Amino acid sequence: MNLAIRHVRITPIAFRDPPLLNAAGIHEPWALRSVIEIETACGRVGINETYGDQSMLEVLARAAPALQGLSPWDLNVMESRVQTLVQPASNASEFQGEQISLAPGTHVSKNVAKVVNAFEVAMLDLQGQLANAPVVDLLGGAARDTVPFSAYLFFKYAEHIDHPYAADPWGEGIQPEALVVQACRMIEQYGFKSIKLKAGVFPPEQEVAALLALTQAFPDAPLRIDPNANWSVATSLKVIEQLRGVLEYYEDPAPGLDGMAAVAYKLREMGGVPLATNMVVTDYKEFAENVRLGCPVRIVLSDHHYWGGLRTTQQLARLCQTFDMGLSMHSNSHLGISLIAMTHLAASVPHLAYACDTHYPWQDEEVVQGGRLKFENGSLRVPRGPGLGVTIDSEALARLHDNYLHCGIRNRDDLGQMRKYDPTFTGKQPRY
Incomplete structure (x- = not known):
């Protein structure tokens, strides 16, 4: 069985998100995520879900070649390769606009960690399938x-x-x-x-x-x-x-x-x-x-x-x-x-x-x-099936990808969305 990783598919998706208020403003109508599929030469596919903003998609694409030819068990090699491909951009000024950050998921300083996670979970899903064991x-x-x-x-x-x-x-x-x-x-x-x-x-x-x-x-x-x-x-x-x-x-x-x-x-x-x-x-x-x-x-x-x-x-x-x-x-x-x-x-x-x-x-x-x-x-x-215990619904993935293509959002912007309700809103923190 040829376990070498041959394909990494990154599919951006969007799904409906309610108008939830927070310190930075308000959620936009669509939340962005991306679905990762890592396929081996023998046709096994491991999956994961992570952030889907434009900067994350770009860094995922930059790092995807790190997996080429690896076994799903080569987590340490994957991490080393990701650090080589991603680290030079981790301190770059990639963040756009005035968006107020509530959590580190948007920080470019976390790019290596975010990409390692994106690939690691999918590789663990593959490992579980091969071992007939749940990820836990x-x-x-x-x-x-x-x-x-x-x-x-x-x-x-x-x-x-x-x-x-x-x-x-x-x-x-x-x-x-x-x-x-x-x-x-x-x-x-x-x-x-x-x-x-x-x-x-x-x-x-x-x-x-x-x-x-x-x-x-x-x-x-x-x-x-x-x-x-x-x-x-x-x-x-x-x-x-x-x-x-x-x-x-x-x-x-x-x-x-x-x-x-x-x-x-x-x-x-x-x-x-x-x-x-x-x-x-x-x-x-x-x-x-x-x-x-x-x-x-x-x-x-x-x-x-x-x-x-x-x-x-x-x-x-x-x-x-x-x-x-x-x-x-x-x-x-x-x-x-x-x-x-x-x-x-x-x-x-x-x-x-x-x-x-x-x-x-x-x-x-x-x-x-x-x-x-x-x-x-x-x-x-906790699922007891192999790997993560869930698989992708291909029709649902296509539908949510179509949402992404047509929603007009490429980076989360709670501040900009809030200004549609209140043009004077600054997002200044702490506000109280």
Whole structure:
């Protein structure tokens, strides 16, 4: 059997995304992703899903020759080749426009890690097919059979201003009572046990009121809030005073590791809640700096898409355990391939301390055969089939690629989209 990799197909796709509000602005009508297919000479195909903005597509195309002739087992060689092909451009000024970044998925400094992940997951999918084993077994075996996820709530408008398709069924979510209705629906449909609110959108008192309403409606549910560093240190501390005893963790309230540290040191005096991040501890260098400062961030919300894959995230988990830090997982708008890769990874990590994030309930399209993945009591069961345990629906892939060709979006721009609603919106951070 000839296992040499002979083709790498990169297919950009777009799928409907609701008008979800965040610190940087608002989601555009279409979310961009790309589907990776790595084919061997014997016809086996491994798959993955990753970012789909124009700069990512360009760097993926630049790196694709790194796989030519490799075996699916040659992960270390793949990484070395990717570093050679991609590293020279990693510090280049490829980022366009004024877009405010909420997470490192858009950072060109993460290009090597993002490409390594894109190829690694697809190669692990191939390995699993060849070994007749699920990816979780290649990662050491399952520490759990199901992986818990959290209800991820957003302030949102009822429909997009540019009306590219029918309004989504969730409706407007601005006032506290609307967020409670949103949570009720999401928990009833998916069975989630914990709740996260994306904040940093409206004045903090409005967002505090929403969280207190959620507390009253769901007194036993662990709650989290994430203003995406849109609050000053003073505001972050004022808010936490109003939320004493409410939060499971406090995610990225203030900008930068120094700002987070200032909040954390004061919280320690108050006997307060732990800080979590997906913004200031996003690679091993930043992890080391957090340790040097005495671990003001206590919970790392990892993301295999920009940490560099599944194996390096397992290494991160061991470091978190060593330094008595918690670990969970960050999410962005994604479909089932990313979600199932995340599930295999989370199942393989004994030190998973909190339910993971997922945007999946906000999406209504899918690219895998069999359609939408099914949650049971807020969790996903780890597939036991070979590799990732999912395959591509070719008709769905063609349809979502056609969306990409016609949607007119090539780079995510929450700021530009928000200016369609409010031309004076600057996206300045911290805003409160």
